[in-house]
Amino acid sequence: MTGQGAPHPSRGPSVTFLPDGTTHIVDLHVPLPTSISAAAADMIRLRNRMPDPTNGLTAPIEIERKFYDEAQAILEAQLLAIYAVSVEDVVVGGVPGRLVTPHGHTARPTGPMLINLHGGAFKLGSRSIAEAVPIAARTGVPVLAVDYRLAPEHAYPAAVDDAIAVYRSLLETRTAQGIAIYGSSAGAVLAAETVIAARQLGLPMPAAIGFFSGTADFARTGDTEALFGVIGFAPRVTAVLDQAYGYLAAAMLTDSVVSPTYADLRGFPPTLCMSGTRDFFLSGTCNFHRSLLHAGVDARLVVFDAMPHVHWTKYPDLPETVEALDLQAAFLMNYIEV
Structure with missing residues (x-):
């Protein structure tokens, strides 16, 4: 038998099966796979030495947003140094946003447009363009990053209403086939919710959807939600419903907009679903697919x-990030009319 380094000792986990179907794993050893890039392996080693960021989930929302926004500002600066784009503040359909335009291109009133709905558990990410910059640069199409209202101040359906207002406004000068909607995490959820809400309002379907690490079913939990945190394997795993509590508030979890799995999905736009094997939304993404x-x-x-969860929005230099973004951009451009 050949391989890289000495084989790992045989240390099977101690597993207890409880009568209610719960599996209790006491001692689980998961070595780094050799299938990932060296940079990704280094990222995981470094991340495992860092404090668990989920501990901040109990902090006041102001503190949580301050920490998140500071990290996003650093990431934004990195991305703007890598990609040749311009950014301007805009208001579309009465909703604020940031328009990311590739250098050498102009955002025409009748031209194609990509709508990005950012992640952040519905409560973080104000003014974020981390998901918009790389896709605008790759596609050559302007991306409108929607600054939708955040929970807990604005619970469901505020974010959906904002996304619909933007989409409706763009449809005044564009065809639906010239528009695609995408997002990661909460943004993926919101993208699917927006499509169902648009159909209920009699609006035409967009050309394509990017559903990048989300769930379409808040009424039922997925397996990976019990296994992983925001950094993959984590000392503490916070339930998805707890993370999204402020957004869902009094929403009916089986409502077809809140949880699009319960809608009639026939006629839904072409959709790219994306996740990772250490992503708490792996189950949610696969189930929706x-x-x-x-x-x-x-x-x-x-x-x-x-x-881990949405690696393409956190680690710009990873080969896995480059591959993910290339696939996202290629899929959206395969369907949008330019």
Whole structure:
């Protein structure tokens, strides 16, 4: 038997199966896979030595936002140094946002447009363009990063209403086939919710959807929600419903907009679903993909080995990030009319 380094000792986990179906794992050893890039392996080693960021989930929302916004500002500066784009503040449909335009291109009133709905558990990420900059640069199409209202001050359906207002406004001068909507984490959820809400309002469907690490079913938990935190394996795992509590508030979890899995998905736009094997939303992403396939939707699924939640929004230099962003951009451009 050949391989890299000495084999790991045989240390099977101590597993207890409880009568209610719960599996209790006491001692689990998961070595770094050799299938990932060296840079990704270094990222995981470094991340495992850092404090668990989920401890901040109990902090006041002002503190949580301050920490998140400072990290986003650093990431934004990195991205603007890498990619040739311009950024301007805009208001579309009465909703603030930031328009990211690739150098050499102009955002035409009738031209194609990508709508980005940022992540951040519905409560963080104000003015974020971390997901918009790389896609604008790769596609050559302007990206409107929507600064939708955040929870807990504004619970559901505020964010959906904002996304619909933006989409409706763009439709005044553009065809639906010239518009695609995408987002990561909460933004993925919101993208799917916006499509269902748009259909209920009689609006035409956008050309494509990017559903990057989300869930379409808040009424039922997925397996990976019990296994992983925001950094993958973590000392503490916070339930998805707890993270999204302020957004969901008094919402009915089986409502077809809140949880699009319960909607009639026939006619849903072509959708790219993306996640990682150490992502707490891996189950949610895969389950939605399967629901789309059952409805006859052109749906694709890409899962990255060993990657944590939305790695493409956190680690700009990883080969896995470059690959993820290339796939996202190519998929959206395959369907949008330019």
